Amino acid sequence: MTSRRPNDEVVIAPKNTRKAAGDSMAHDSARGHVRGSAVYVDDIPEPKAMLHLAPGYARDHAAGTVTHMDLSAVRAAPGVVAVLTASDIPFVNDCSPALGDDAILSDGDITFHGQVLFVVAAETRKQALNAATLAQIEVDAAAPTISARAGFEQGSLLMPDYTFKRKSDSTGTANAAHQQQGSLTMGGQEHFYLEGQVSMAVPFGDDEMQLYVSSQHPAEIQHIIAQMLGWTNARVMVDCRRMGGAFGGKESQAAQWAALAALVAYKTGRPAKMRLDRDDDMRLTGKRHDFECDWSVSHNDAGVISNVEVDLISRCGASADLSMGINDRAMFHADNAYFYPDVRITTHKVWTNTVSNTAFRGFGGPQGMLFAERMMNDIAFRVGRDPLDVRYDNLYRDGADITPYGMPVTDFTLPDIMQQLEASADYRARVAEIEAFNAKSAFTKKGIALTPVKFGVSFTLKHLNQGAALIHVYADGSVHLSHGGTEMGQGLYTKISQIVASVFGVDARAVRASATRTDKVPNASPTAASSGTDLNGKAAENAALTIRARMARLAASMFNCDNETIIFDGGMVKSGDSEIAFTELAGQAVLNRISLSSTGFYATPKLVWEREKAWGRPFLYFACGAACSEVEIDILTGEMRVTRVDILHDVGNSVNPAIDIGQIEGGFVQGMGWLTTEELVFSDDGKLMTHAPSTYKIPTAYDVPEDFNVALYSSKGNLEDTVHRSRAVGEPPLMLANSVYCAVHHALASLCPGQSPDLSAPTTPEAILDAITKIQAAK
Amino acid sequence: MRSTIEFLRGGKLVKLDGAMPTDTLLDYLRETGSCGTKEGCAEGDCGACTVVLGSLDGDKVTYRPVNSCITFLPVLDGKELITVDDLSVKDGPLHPVQDAMVKHHASQCGFCTPGFVMAIFAQYHGNNADADHEGVVEQIAGNLCRCTGYRPITAAAMEVCARAPDDVFTSRMRDTSALLADISGGPLKMEKGGYMFAAPQSVAELAEVYSQHPGATLVAGATDVGLWVTKKHVDIKQVIYLGRVKELQDITSTDDAITLGAGVTFADAMPHLETYGDDFQAVLSRIGAKQVRAAGTIGGNIANGSPIGDTPPILISLDATITLQKGETTRTIALENFFIDYGSQDIGESEFVASITVPKPAANTHLKCYKISKRHDQDISAVLAAFNITLSGSVISKCRIAFGGMAATPKRALALEAALIGFDVSKFDIQDVPVSKLNQDFQPISDMRASAKYRSQVAGNLIIKALLELQASVAGDAA
Numbered sequence A: 001m002t003s004r005r006p007n008d009e010v011v012i013a014p015k016n017t018r019k020a021a022g023d024s025m026a027h028d029s030a031r032g033h034v035r036g037s038a039v040y041v042d043d044i045p046e047p048k049a050m051l052h053l054a055p056g057y058a059r060d061h062a063a064g065t066v067t068h069m070d071l072s073a074v075r076a077a078p079g080v081v082a083v084l085t086a087s088d089i090p091f092v093n094d095c096s097p098a099l100g101d102d103a104i105l106s107d108g109d110i111t112f113h114g115q116v117l118f119v120v121a122a123e124t125r126k127q128a129l130n131a132a133t134l135a136q137i138e139v140d141a142a143a144p145t146i147s148a149r150a151g152f153e154q155g156s157l158l159m160p161d162y163t164f165k166r167k168s169d170s171t172g173t174a175n176a177a178h179q180q181q182g183s184l185t186m187g188g189q190e191h192f193y194l195e196g197q198v199s200m201a202v203p204f205g206d207d208e209m210q211l212y213v214s215s216q217h218p219a220e221i222q223h224i225i226a227q228m229l230g231w232t233n234a235r236v237m238v239d240c241r242r243m244g245g246a247f248g249g250k251e252s253q254a255a256q257w258a259a260l261a262a263l264v265a266y267k268t269g270r271p272a273k274m275r276l277d278r279d280d281d282m283r284l285t286g287k288r289h290d291f292e293c294d295w296s297v298s299h300n301d302a303g304v305i306s307n308v309e310v311d312l313i314s315r316c317g318a319s320a321d322l323s324m325g326i327n328d329r330a331m332f333h334a335d336n337a338y339f340y341p342d343v344r345i346t347t348h349k350v351w352t353n354t355v356s357n358t359a360f361r362g363f364g365g366p367q368g369m370l371f372a373e374r375m376m377n378d379i380a381f382r383v384g385r386d387p388l389d390v391r392y393d394n395l396y397r398d399g400a401d402i403t404p405y406g407m408p409v410t411d412f413t414l415p416d417i418m419q420q421l422e423a424s425a426d427y428r429a430r431v432a433e434i435e436a437f438n439a440k441s442a443f444t445k446k447g448i449a450l451t452p453v454k455f456g457v458s459f460t461l462k463h464l465n466q467g468a469a470l471i472h473v474y475a476d477g478s479v480h481l482s483h484g485g486t487e488m489g490q491g492l493y494t495k496i497s498q499i500v501a502s503v504f505g506v507d508a509r510a511v512r513a514s515a516t517r518t519d520k521v522p523n524a525s526p527t528a529a530s531s532g533t534d535l536n537g538k539a540a541e542n543a544a545l546t547i548r549a550r551m552a553r554l555a556a557s558m559f560n561c562d563n564e565t566i567i568f569d570g571g572m573v574k575s576g577d578s579e580i581a582f583t584e585l586a587g588q589a590v591l592n593r594i595s596l597s598s599t600g601f602y603a604t605p606k607l608v609w610e611r612e613k614a615w616g617r618p619f620l621y622f623a624c625g626a627a628c629s630e631v632e633i634d635i636l637t638g639e640m641r642v643t644r645v646d647i648l649h650d651v652g653n654s655v656n657p658a659i660d661i662g663q664i665e666g667g668f669v670q671g672m673g674w675l676t677t678e679e680l681v682f683s684d685d686g687k688l689m690t691h692a693p694s695t696y697k698i699p700t701a702y703d704v705p706e707d708f709n710v711a712l713y714s715s716k717g718n719l720e721d722t723v724h725r726s727r728a729v730g731e732p733p734l735m736l737a738n739s740v741y742c743a744v745h746h747a748l749a750s751l752c753p754g755q756s757p758d759l760s761a762p763t764t765p766e767a768i769l770d771a772i773t774k775i776q777a778a779k
Numbered sequence B: 001m002r003s004t005i006e007f008l009r010g011g012k013l014v015k016l017d018g019a020m021p022t023d024t025l026l027d028y029l030r031e032t033g034s035c036g037t038k039e040g041c042a043e044g045d046c047g048a049c050t051v052v053l054g055s056l057d058g059d060k061v062t063y064r065p066v067n068s069c070i071t072f073l074p075v076l077d078g079k080e081l082i083t084v085d086d087l088s089v090k091d092g093p094l095h096p097v098q099d100a101m102v103k104h105h106a107s108q109c110g111f112c113t114p115g116f117v118m119a120i121f122a123q124y125h126g127n128n129a130d131a132d133h134e135g136v137v138e139q140i141a142g143n144l145c146r147c148t149g150y151r152p153i154t155a156a157a158m159e160v161c162a163r164a165p166d167d168v169f170t171s172r173m174r175d176t177s178a179l180l181a182d183i184s185g186g187p188l189k190m191e192k193g194g195y196m197f198a199a200p201q202s203v204a205e206l207a208e209v210y211s212q213h214p215g216a217t218l219v220a221g222a223t224d225v226g227l228w229v230t231k232k233h234v235d236i237k238q239v240i241y242l243g244r245v246k247e248l249q250d251i252t253s254t255d256d257a258i259t260l261g262a263g264v265t266f267a268d269a270m271p272h273l274e275t276y277g278d279d280f281q282a283v284l285s286r287i288g289a290k291q292v293r294a295a296g297t298i299g300g301n302i303a304n305g306s307p308i309g310d311t312p313p314i315l316i317s318l319d320a321t322i323t324l325q326k327g328e329t330t331r332t333i334a335l336e337n338f339f340i341d342y343g344s345q346d347i348g349e350s351e352f353v354a355s356i357t358v359p360k361p362a363a364n365t366h367l368k369c370y371k372i373s374k375r376h377d378q379d380i381s382a383v384l385a386a387f388n389i390t391l392s393g394s395v396i397s398k399c400r401i402a403f404g405g406m407a408a409t410p411k412r413a414l415a416l417e418a419a420l421i422g423f424d425v426s427k428f429d430i431q432d433v434p435v436s437k438l439n440q441d442f443q444p445i446s447d448m449r450a451s452a453k454y455r456s457q458v459a460g461n462l463i464i465k466a467l468l469e470l471q472a473s474v475a476g477d478a479a
């Protein structure tokens, strides 16, 4: 038996064992977080002779061609060791996730403000940052295209339009009593992960490189660096222990900084670290796509929809990045939870002279869904019904359960969730109170909305739906876990440790999840699309099952019983009256020359998706939830406060309820920020004006109502065979915040009965006052 | 004169030689291996770098959270420094604040967490009576978290801050105050290769050192100057620090007026400004957040000449004066005359703001202040409006109205003031409110905080709002 040392988590004494999966155990790094001892890339003790890097770019231009670049002042600045440009890249100058259109260092084209032209390496970070501003860059400037609308009108498209379309014969526009048009402008969103982009490259001899990164996709970084240097992937090792937040912003766009660090390390033979300054981080990395939506909808007197046609116009920025998948996902969610009998959904992907927009929690889903929810409000206000009733009547239902892309909606818990929430949030009574309040109050108006979320889970790029893991059991019974997923705060390591511990019947603290490394698990998909636990959890479970089977055979031979009778539970391995501690059995396995190491693999089943046909089953299942938000607005100033939020969300059988609730709360507040205070402002010449937290405002504690009630739907478990029958929870809750937008819209609607206010998102005081002004002008 | 910085950390005296005047405390910590404290923005806006400074207050030590990213290292002189790395020992039990955070699942990615722990630590050692939801939210308003949505952090803070503090810092409080009393004496001046940091302790010393070094930069809370260093990369060679000049921290009250030393922080000023009504304090409580208010000064808010500082319009509406000093010469001017144009103030070489005098409100005056920003807490105003209105019955007999964010300087709305004399607030049509007078007073600009159109429109609506509120209070008085 292992003896216990203080604070040693290798404690597998039976008494201490809890049922691992399903337990609200603390995040595996919680103690490290609160003590400040959890290590992030910039906290790793720096190797000898470390160089610090800063990106260099033309400070005044968003579009044009460099005619002359004089870097002599940069080179002469104190502490500068190297200044590298595109011509220093030995092989492939690209850090794009797919299409080969993102230069690591531009060789002279400026397509957005902040496009990197050179990298400075200096002895200190301050020296590097100072030197980077000293370049003399002459540019043959072009007129930049900045907004999505302007680009769309100019025909500036990144790639061909894409459409989902369904036309039935009976229903449709002709039979509908009402037809109306609408449009909605919704802003983008900066990730504002608290830990900015950072990578450290350490050369290992002449022909190997090790990278310590903050990235959701270490395998892609490995691939990009190998390709940049003309090396094989096997010579590059990429390590990511944890990120200080990511939210999609470190899916494809962590690569450039890692590549630059690797380039400098390769050229100088010295370790190199690139940590972006916050302003550079915000200027130089992409954001959530802003969208313009134009639609026309036909419906009957009750607001039941017969036909929807919508054009979604998105600002993609100056390269493809992940814009195709993001726009597709906007289309997959433009129905949200509602059946559109006849439908056309088209995306127009606009190329602009702005930083390439990228993944952000929800990946286009929020934009598609917000359109649907705004349209529901419009319909309800025009037909004079409660928006919740219009929502109910349009939900997917028997006989009306096929999405615009051909996937049947099954295991649809949403109607039940909404009804339960309607009751627990006391929706009807509050609507009545609000109406009474608004009738009496001239300058303060209240609004409420209860909105659903139905979110498709799986990567829509089929091959990404795979997970892999590597597990070792050591002779002392401790378990070492590696998997392809990365930890960005979502508690993935903790959940997977719980899953593995459940297989071995040991305490989750006996499982040590180690840094995600490309030399442990190869070719991993990005940790994205809410799929971290679904994919890697299953893979790890499979690895653990392989080892458990071997250990069970050994135990059976020791106990003289059948393999099948062996149980792993409470830190013990048992059959009938025979038992042996798991720790001891591990030791015995080593003595008996039995391998205690295994990989595990998982590929999501059932997925069929042919993009050309726009028909199939792109998702394994849908994750559902609903939120009810109430707001109060000051109609003289446009100031708004969210006063109460109730959420009921279905996570299936939760692997860790506390972590899942954390995802729901955090996702909601992040979505609320997108739709309220967070505003990206670009100048006419293409510079991001809101490039620091002084001007870009994410929610603070004040913005979260004290009356904030989050509950997990009591689920019978996912009907699909997911790990522990859980449902993904990373992204879906963000879209619960659509209820905040709709509540503001509802409050404004009290000013114009029978009409629908023209309200853009985010609903800043200015946007709200603007909507009020338009209402008053129309009177 | 001392040239070594002395401060306490972990119960021990630390002596530091060779610090440069604008080295930041955060860089110092991280470069010397205290990596628990994080950098999220390097501009005072995210709170990830929050540490706590203890200073002697009588025989007690008071703890205030500050943003180490914009705190200059020499400012530590005479203080106790507490960082997240100092709260609990390796392998030992967690500090009660840390423990509550774990228990409530209040960390996800964990990058913001050390900053929250320290902000909450300051409250744990502060006023337990404020540990309700509102108090806790105010305490952590300067800390951004992108993961949790704050609910569990707020819950952890409410739980732990309701308890009387009991940790190593309370148990060694007596020693700490003795040590602090010991090291708190004597002016500091460090010079090296053209760089200088001076911390005079009296106005006379200040006047002298500023006359000797007219090119030096005065630094009070560094909540502006810090950003010149971390964001604009300005190489400031000579710093004169005002935080230890005794007279500049004084607050005196007479029958007619309150006088605040220019070095009084927002946090210290707040409890003394009750007499001007709730609105002034409400605006003060929305300037930055706890960290900024613990360091930032009213003198700095005026002297920086910014058109968007929150206190100048309010102080102008209250007819405040400021006293400037150069050498031994002092002069007093109306605050509104201090602001000449954007980037230009009535202040000479080697001259500094010594104090601000604010007349106490006369009978029947009402101060109405409004701060309009995208976010409630820790945001710069798009518009700040201050109405100081004297009523005779329900008729406006006198008024001083000033706006921030509407012009190149904080500025009075003279045309509006004239138009409002004689206005009866008890009964009026909104159409009769002379909002259009604002067009004579202001031509605001558009920027990332708001458009010119919004600024004009909301400024006009704020006049209506102020008058409606006066109407309600007149009606209330009559009832």
Ligand SMILES: Cc1cc2nc3c(=O)[nH]c(=O)nc-3n(C[C@H](O)[C@H](O)[C@H](O)COP(=O)(O)OP(=O)(O)OC[C@H]3O[C@@H](n4cnc5c(N)ncnc54)[C@H](O)[C@@H]3O)c2cc1C
Pocket (backbone or CB within 6 Å): B043, B044, B045, B217, B218, B219, B220, B221, B222, B223, B224, B225, B226, B242, B262, B263, B286, B287, B288, B289, B292, B295, B296, B297, B298, B299, B300, B301, B302, B303, B304, B308, B309, B310, B311, B351, B352, B353, B354, B378, B379, B380, B381
């Ligand atoms: C995160 C954050 C949030 C903020 N939020 C707000 C806000 O909500 N509202 C707001 O109004 N401001 C805000 N500010 C700005 C800033 O806090 C204030 O302007 C503050 O009053 C500056 O005071 P200080 O003591 O820090 O000044 P410093 O930074 O020390 O000095 C500012 C300027 O004044 C000069 N100076 C200082 N004292 C004197 C003196 N006695 N005589 C002559 N010159 C002097 C300095 O030389 C310098 O030029 C914020 C700043 C930050 C970093």
Ligand code: FES
Pocket (backbone or CB within 6 Å): B038, B039, B040, B041, B042, B043, B044, B045, B046, B047, B048, B049, B050, B067, B068, B069, B070
């Ligand atoms: S690092 Fe953000 S406040 Fe200091």
Ligand code: FES
Pocket (backbone or CB within 6 Å): A194, A244, A245, A489, B106, B107, B108, B109, B110, B111, B112, B113, B144, B145, B146, B147, B148
């Ligand atoms: S836990 Fe990630 S920012 Fe707060």
